């Protein structure tokens with residue numbers, strides 16, 4: 001019989017925005033569980049993936065077998081009826097249901113990630129059909145990010161009036177205002193989309209001179225925007241004075257700092273660029289992304305496609321936060337984004353405390369981000385330390401326990 005609970009190792013990648021060497025939490029956690037992995041000091045380690053997506057796949061620790069192969073061989077036991085049926089249903093019968101519906105990661109961010117959106121399902125299917133090399137699956141990719149350290153991000157658009165005030169009151173920015181908005185006091189979605197596209201298409205020289213003017217502009221009448229001048233030099237140092245994404249991020253997007261435990265939900269088509277911090281990230285099982293800046297030319301995608309996919313509309317910064325509820329005498333927080341694919345539970349225990357996570361009808365994967373302890377499941381006991389990753393089959397109850405003088409923090413992804 002197949003084991004219903006087993007330990008995994010993840011895969012770390014090396015995008016240039018990652019923290020270097022053992023400064024990277026992703027690398028440290030990966031190294032603790034996988035004795036064959038040791039981070040080099042001056043190499044960036046950006047993400048630890050621990051799902052079954054083929055790019056950076058998780059493996060079973062004891063056999064080094066791919067998690068995806070093990071799931072494929074034991075669909076009924078390890079994925080369960082619900083996931084198999086849902087995958088069939090939502091893929092129009094194309095998926096055979098051998099996959100986890102989600103993809104969890106740890107990110108360690110030293111500098112801005114590409115300015116990006118993830119296509120919705122309709123667009124993803126179209127892009128995957130046209131260009132399967134770039135868009136490697138036909139799925140959407142709504143994602144959540146939970147801060148482990150203070151986490152800086154650009155996400156969603158500022159209210160239209162704030163964007164409008166910046167672009168009309170700073171003379172050097174007026175060149176980007178589209179004709180359709182010249183005489184309008186209320187910029188609509190199309191004007192904003194055109195504005196973003198015009199900025200993204202600006203020549204490097206224009207970006208450089210506009211940024212210099214922005215740094216000197218008098219923002220005293222727009223108190224909420226004064227942070228722009230603190231961040232501008234930092235972004236310029238990261239991606240040169242000529243990257244138009246700097247202007248898009250600072251002038252049109254919300255800038256937020258999340259505290260540990262706070263979370264963000266990025267819906268499909270939501271613009272975002274993460275800036276710094278360590279986070280737990282989870283998304284629908286997809287790797288589709290459209291980049292428009294803060295990256296090398298080879299990673300850039302079609303700017304028209306990017307602009308066309310943007311969604312504006314009235315949004316409050318507060319709405320970007322993903323609220324959580326607490327269960328189990330407040331030891332577990334549940335982050336439940338408005339999508340069917342997954343929920344994330346954060347369990348924090350003091351020395352000697354324990355917590356039971358009930359049974360779920362889909363597969364679960366968890367990672368220990370802090371501390372030491374053990375857990376009981378399926379009639380067995382397993383040790384836990386920082387970096388431990390386990391797969392738990394549907395219907396298996398898990399009981400975590402922190403060691404006597406140790407805290408324990410565990411993030412569990414469930415369906």
Ligand SMILES: [Zn+2]
Pocket residue numbers: 116118143272
């Ligand atoms: Zn993203």
